[in-house]
Amino acid sequence: MEYKTQWTKKEDIERKWYVVDVKDQILGRAATQIASLLIGKSKPEIVPNVDCGDFVIVLNSDEIKLTRGKEKKKMYRRHSGYPGALKEIRFDEQLKKDSTKIIDLAVKNMLPKNKLRDGRMSRLFVYKGSEHKHEAQKPQEYKL
Secondary structure, three states: OOOOOOOOOHHHOOOOEEEEEOOOOEHHHHHHHHHHHHHOOOOOOOOOOOOOOOEEEEEOHHHOEOOOOOOOOOEEEEEOOOOOOEEEEEHHHHHHHOHHHHHHHHHHHHOOOOOOHHHHHOOEEEOOOOOOOOHHHOOEEEOO
């Protein structure tokens, strides 16, 4: 008996390149769309145990926005593991310091927490301005 259902293998995956411009976009809404592209949710051949996602280039990370005045309220925390070593930085300060980290963290936390997450994050490229170095891959424009 021959089965009709095809299970996607690593070799069968075709990855596309997308350019996403997040200028004047809301951080959470943009991050969900980017995470969905990295996972490959819109593809019909998606399977849970194989990484079927695409490459994503994010532009203008300096221009990202938050809703309802959270620029002064949202905090980014990290801890080294030593007592009293909690470091905190506000969103607006992090935006000035390194805005690419904001999008990296938002997308990383929206991906499933499993073995595939690091591979998906390696296909995300975030740039502060509107220039990128991936023209050779012929990326497609993706509207949010």
